[in-house]
Amino acid sequence: MSxxxxxxxxxxxxxxxxxRRRRNAPGLVAGALAALLACSTVFAAPAVTVTNAxxxxxxxxxxxxxxxxxxxxxxxxxxxTAASSPEFKMVHMHRSIxxxxxxxxxxxxxxxxxPGDTLRFAPGGYHLMLxxxxxxxxxxxxxxxxLRFADHKSLRVMFEVKGAETx
Amino acid sequence: xxRIIGTLHQRRWLALMSIALMAGLAACSQPKHWxxxxxxxxxxxxxxxxxxxxxxxxxxxxYRGKIVLLYFGYTHCPxxxxxxxxxxxxxxxxxxxxxxxxxxxxxxxxxxRDTTAVLKQYVTAFGPQFVGLRGSDDQLESxxxxxxxxxxxxxxxxQGNYLVTHSSAVFxxxxxxxxxxxxxxxxxxxxxxxxxKLLISGG
Numbered sequence: 001m002s003x004x005x006x007x008x009x010x011x012x013x014x015x016x017x018x019x020r021r022r023r024n025a026p027g028l029v030a031g032a033l034a035a036l037l038a039c040s041t042v043f044a045a046p047a048v049t050v051t052n053a054x055x056x057x058x059x060x061x062x063x064x065x066x067x068x069x070x071x072x073x074x075x076x077x078x079x080x081t082a083a084s085s086p087e088f089k090m091v092h093m094h095r096s097i098x099x100x101x102x103x104x105x106x107x108x109x110x111x112x113x114x115p116g117d118t119l120r121f122a123p124g125g126y127h128l129m130l131x132x133x134x135x136x137x138x139x140x141x142x143x144x145x146x147l148r149f150a151d152h153k154s155l156r157v158m159f160e161v162k163g164a165e166t167x
Numbered sequence: 168x169x170r171i172i173g174t175l176h177q178r179r180w181l182a183l184m185s186i187a188l189m190a191g192l193a194a195c196s197q198p199k200h201w202x203x204x205x206x207x208x209x210x211x212x213x214x215x216x217x218x219x220x221x222x223x224x225x226x227x228x229x230y231r232g233k234i235v236l237l238y239f240g241y242t243h244c245p246x247x248x249x250x251x252x253x254x255x256x257x258x259x260x261x262x263x264x265x266x267x268x269x270x271x272x273x274x275x276x277x278x279x280r281d282t283t284a285v286l287k288q289y290v291t292a293f294g295p296q297f298v299g300l301r302g303s304d305d306q307l308e309s310x311x312x313x314x315x316x317x318x319x320x321x322x323x324x325x326q327g328n329y330l331v332t333h334s335s336a337v338f339x340x341x342x343x344x345x346x347x348x349x350x351x352x353x354x355x356x357x358x359x360x361x362x363x364k365l366l367i368s369g370g
Contacts, residue, residue: 056249059288063245096246102317103247103352104332123250124353130245131328164292165253165260 047074048113050147053159055130056166057139064137066091066128066145066159067121067166072113079150080111080119087143089132096124105129110150123167137161201365202358203339203348210338210346213237215310217274220287220299227344233270234366236350237338239316241277241331242289248273251337251352256293258359265367266296268342274310275301276318276333314338341366 053068072078083091093108108126113119121127128145137143141161148154213227213235227235236255240248252273259266273290275281278301281289286299302310311318316334323329339348339362348362 056253057292058242058245058249059292060285062242062285062289065245065249094246098335098352100317101335102332103244103335105246105330123246123253127246164249165256167250167253167257 048072048078048149048155050155050157053145053157054166055137055143055159055161056164057137057161058164061133064088064130064133065123066130067123068157068159069118069120070113070147071118072115075115077112077114078153080113080147081150082148083128083145084148085130085143085145087134087137087145088130089134090129091131091145092129093126094129095126139163201348201362203350203354203362206338206346206349208345211313212346213340213344214313215274215300215302216306217300217302217310218283220283220290222283225298225300230270230272231344232342234268234342234363235340235344236269236271237274237314237340238271238336239274239276239311239318239334241275241333242281242285243277243328244331244333247335247352248333251335252293252297254352254354254356255337255359256297257356258363259294259296261356261360262363262367265364266294268367269296269363271297273297273299274307275299276307276311277320277331278302278304278307339363339366 049071051069051071053066055064055066058064066083070080080093083093085091093111094105095108096103096105098104111119111126119126130145139161142158143161144156145159146154146156213230216224216226219225238251238255240251242248252271255271259269259271262269271293273286275286281299281301283299283301286301290297290299301307310316314336316336318331318333321330321332335352337350337352337354338346339350341347347366350359
């Protein structure tokens with residue numbers, strides 16, 4: 001699971017709770033701050049988490065699909081705008097649609113995820129189209145993909161490379 | 168009092184009988200409980216002339232005796248085509264040894280990029296029952312027209328990439344080449360397994 005670490009300055013619930021605690025118990029300030037600095041990702045609650053991140057491997061240099069579940073635990077909507085990876089020269093956010101019994105792909109555009117919602121990239125719907133591998137991939141490899149959001153935050157997610165029958 | 172009870176009994180008996188009769192009639196009108204869409208004989212029998220992934224010229228007679236799943240797609244399709252073939256692959260896994268009674272014919276609607284070498288690598292990734300087929304534009308057109316399958320190719324972009332629109336249908340034929348069932352890209356593997364088992368058992 002990957003998560004967006006929230007910097008202490010961000011206006012997210014946990015950061016606010018931490019500052020309140022600081023006012024109530026000044027003696028703990030130094031220790032709490034030191035801990036926050038030492039491992040801020042552990043202390044910060046993840047506003048956005050990604051699970052089930054997977055890539056369906058196909059032979060040669062055929063375009064691949066990346067899928068994941070993106071959950072927004074924060075109090076504000078987040079907007080997924082793009083994705084990129086050092087392992088692929090091109091990454092597009094696409095959506096498969098069916099019209100009159102025909103399958104086709106259209107650009108996904110910007111995708112807003114409301115608080116409490118989960119956006120699923122799954123077969124037959126949204127998918128990352130991963131083109132032009134930088135190097136050959138094998139089942140079991142872990143591939144980093146960075147998801148970019150409208151507020152200039154980004155989230156680096158490790159995707160597991162799985163077999164052709166991956167759903 | 169005894170008379171009333173008797174009447175109630177008779178009424179209940181009558182009600183039960185009529186329910187049983189209705190159920191029986193319903194069963195008669197649907198002798199096979201297909202999950203997929205029943206297209207028994209509604210589509211033309213399996214017929215084509217194409218080249219397989221080993222470069223061999225093949226036609227429908229090469230697959231007589233096998234249950235054939237016919238699907239149109241292209242290998243540069245990242246989502247729907249491998250998702251559909253993946254579902255079929257899972258279904259065949261669940262059939263165990265009976266999977267050998269089935270062949271999945273993947274017909275490329277993008278033969279320019281889908282050479283026999285590309286097709287061979289591609290179908291091998293899904294299983295030994297998968298066959299990759301390609302042909303000339305004329306051969307492809309006569310097959311797609313036969314099954315009223317529409318497809319179109321976009322203009323290539325600056326990098327030469329282009330999208331292809333294609334049918335989401337999986338046509339299922341029995342061992343004699345007769346059209347029997349229709350699945351779609353979104354059909355679940357379990358539903359396909361259910362109907363393939365029926366077909367294999369002579370349904």
